[in-house]
Amino acid sequence: MIKISKSVEYSILALKYIADNENFASLSSRKISDDLNIPYDLLSKLLQKLVRKGIVQSQQGKYGGYNLLVDSNKLSLLNIIDALDENIQLANCTFDGANNEDCARINNCYIRSPFLNLQNKINKMFNEITLNELTN
Amino acid sequence: MIKISKSVEYSILALKYIADNENFASLSSRKISDDLNIPYDLLSKLLQKLVRKGIVQSQQGKYGGYNLLVDSNKLSLLNIIDALDENIQLANCTFDGANNEDCARINNCYIRSPFLNLQNKINKMFNEITLNELTN
DNA sequence: TTTATATGCGATAAAATTAGTCGTATATAA
């Protein structure tokens, strides 16, 4: 429990690798995949999502690849999680507008509100840690 | 991602329910299960684990049930997670003594140490929130 | 001492989530 998905892990690894090679040619997903030992197809999809969210830029064709569009001191872990359409949700009901379909106990539940508080704290923590701080 | 398992959720619900009824007869797992809408077999096992860890006390036989052994102001979320043999492990490699079987990249990994730091922060946060604070 | 009602617990099954793969289309520099 409380784990970071491989998608997020791979994305952090790749983003850092791209950031560190910004001054050279752009890195292809094939090269990132080979160098970091990340499954190629999976990585490609992650990078495509990051393109759509404006975090990286892609160049198709021969000698194509990816470049970082944002400052790695400003990109937070929460930003990355968001970009991959994931989220921090401690329980089925810990989001605005949850109803009985999400949890049978919701109407007289004594843990939902404290869980929401805790979730907010974790969100805040994840929003305060940047890509640079996530790597050494 | 980043969720609290049903086991932990059910345990918190049950522990609070037991705590609130401490002055009456001890609550049977059947009653807790019925009242809180938690699968009976699952809840029983969770309570059995909590007995083994000294968090609750059980009384078998007719009119048996469970009683809390610890102060609900001192029992932390981390204590409960521990008692259920779960843990906060952000990645496969974020524990002492992780090796190549846990991650192919471990020897020149630039995210392990920051992940460990983040994990420690979450552990600390979870150790500071008590059963009382987890309920309202 | 019998009975009803509890907990104890290993084994297994079902469900859900996460991770990984495949096929095909499109883009583009050389």
Add this chain to the structure above:
DNA sequence: TTATATACGACTAATTTTATCGCATATAAA
């Protein structure tokens, strides 16, 4: 024109989580 890249939906596999089953043991009350 060709080689090398990204784009992306559909699908499969693996893992983890959640739930169930069957049987054993304990004990208070009738």
